[in-house]
Ligand SMILES: Nc1ncnc2c1ncn2[C@@H]1O[C@H](COP(=O)(O)OP(=O)(O)OP(=O)(O)O)[C@@H](O)[C@H]1O
């Protein structure tokens with residue numbers, strides 16, 4: 001096994017709380033510099049330090065590019081606010097529009113880069129254990145983890161059914177109506193067979209004491225260290241101070 | 256001695272069933288007994304197992320009457336969670352029998368223990384022991400969804416016996432397995448028998464039943480038709496008219512007894528036959 | 535809480551979530567002009583009522599959010615549709631064709647009322663999934679306002695989608711064996727006839 005670097009080793013809940021705090025702060029402070037000049041570069045730096053840069057960058061890139069282009073196109077050019085800086089055909093780049101586009105993308109960018117870093121460096125089972133330890137019910141953890149396993153499994157089965165249907169002559173190409181008709185026979189047998197199995201699956205879980213009222217123990221041995229407990233408090237404090245600095249006139253806010 | 260499990264005049268009809276499945280079933284099962292339930296398809300073997308484990312009425316409603324007792328206490332009145340470490344249950348279909356949330360076989364086996372709140376050190380020891388007992392070390396780090404039917408069934412059994420229930424209900428564990436898989440499962444069942452567990456097994460493979468079971472309960476027409484020692488039941492020729500096969504040696508014994516020389520005892524397993532025919 | 539989330543329902547929810555995701559993928563593989571990513575949610579609504587349906591819908595988008603977090607705010611759309619469909623199902627809507635059509639109308643309205651503000655306010659007009667953005671941009675160039683453009687674009691993508699999804703569930707409920715149906719909270723209702 002590869003030795004885990006520090007972000008990957010960090011207590012899952014700590015990472016998640018920090019990510020959400022930063023995202024929330026970027027909504028409140030509404031200042032594009034926070035996202036573009038601080039958080040986003042920081043997340044890339046952390047990803048590099050954690051040895052995860054390549055796959056992380058790919059994911060961020062895939063999530064961001066088209067999306068941000070569209071937002072800039074619409075907000076900066078097509079919804080004019082204030083003076084025009086630059087103009088070509090029907091596209092007007094305005095001061096207000098540019099500002100709005102920067103702010104929206106910065107907020108989305110903060111959420112995207114922090115959350116993707118959390119998910120890139122966290123095993124979902126570990127995240128669930130850390131949440132269960134703080135009192136999240138077992139059923140909730142089950143729903144999450146079972147979904148994560150079920151999706152690829154059902155995906156495989158749907159491909160098999162679609163192949164079989166092509167072999168039996170059901171059209172999957174052609175006009176829209178033909179394609180819509182192909183949808184139903186692919187998905188519905190999958191749904192019905194999965195649902196018919198639920199009864200036995202429930203008995204299976206019950207046979208493993210799933211609904212036992214005894215508090216769970218966990219095979220995965222996770223503990224938040226002293227540092228991990230207090231870093232969250234520290235980050236929340238910093239974010240609060242930043243928000244105050246931004247909005248309280250007495251200390252130079254809202255300039 | 257008090258019975259471990261008991262049914263007294265049990266009647267049952269599924270919520271949407273037109274007819275009753277049972278009309279007055281009674282029996283007692285004692286500690287360490289190995290009981291095989293037989294009967295034709297649809298005679299209610301699975302239903303009986305489900306009632307004993309509380310899956311009926313908890314997961315599957317219907318009209319249930321009579322007493323169903325575990326050590327004298329009513330099973331339907333207990334919650335499913337309470338029964339989990341008292342009565343283990345192994346199902347027919349290996350493919351639906353995993354939790355669907357664990358990443359390795361090791362964690363899959365630990366799942367029941369986590370739910371029972373077993374401390375981590377003890378959990379690890381139990382899982383290690385179970386893996387060794389069932390000789391599935393090679394599966395330990397595999398993903399539970401990437402196993403063959405036979406492997407899945409062994410992992411499912413491991414997951415149940417890790418919880419160490421004194422009673423085990425096993426419903427056609429090998430009907431979807433190949434001969435090799437079947438053999439591996441019966442090796443495990445033999446181990447469980449040696450551990451003196453109380454076992455209730457539904458199985459069509461009659462040679463295995465003859466070899467392992469100490470008692471047979473046969474269902475027919477909503478009632479118990481026969482209930483007796485394995486040898487007693489499997490030496491009755493009429494058993495075959497109720498959809499249960501007889502072991503080859505028993506068939507030979509019955510024929511020999513009728514046509515050649517009356518036998519004191521009809522053999523049901525090979526060793527017995529050898530002994531009897533040697534004289 | 536226990537009453538809503540029986541073990542049967544807890545197992546149903548991940549299946550529904552997978553159906554949502556696979557449905558959405560299949561719709562895009564078949565190049566259909568619809569999302570079809572809510573069939574699972576509506577199915578849970580039909581079998582178990584509004585609260586489990588809201589959970590199934592919400593978690594669907596949280597899970598999609600693991601790879602693309604922009605899906606997360608649209609959890610609200612799933613939750614709203616699950617609530618409407620679930621409430622209707624409790625009143626027996628999925629038993630008849632006519633009431634299923636009305637439910638579809640409710641689901642459609644819930645989707646529009648939630649999706650349009652999220653797209654306009656949070657994402658500045660760009661649908662988190664990408665889908666209707668080209669259409670939105672097109673209407674903007676014709677001189678319509680942002681809200682109007684997003685709404686028109688949503689009308690085009692949502693209408694057929696929600697009706698087809700709701701009716702698929704209507705037919706699926708009819709095809710589930712009665713012995714399975716009765717094990718779900720709302721199941722006995724469909725077994726009455
Ligand atoms: N969930 C259910 N709802 C209604 N009827 C059922 C249900 N499950 C089983 N039955 C019916 O009850 C009867 C007994 O079924 P059961 O599955 O217990 O028989 P079995 O002896 O285990 O059969 P097999 O040998 O096929 O496993 C059958 O007539 C069956 O059709």
Ligand SMILES: [Mg+2]
Nearest residue numbers: 300301302426
């Ligand atoms: Mg059976």
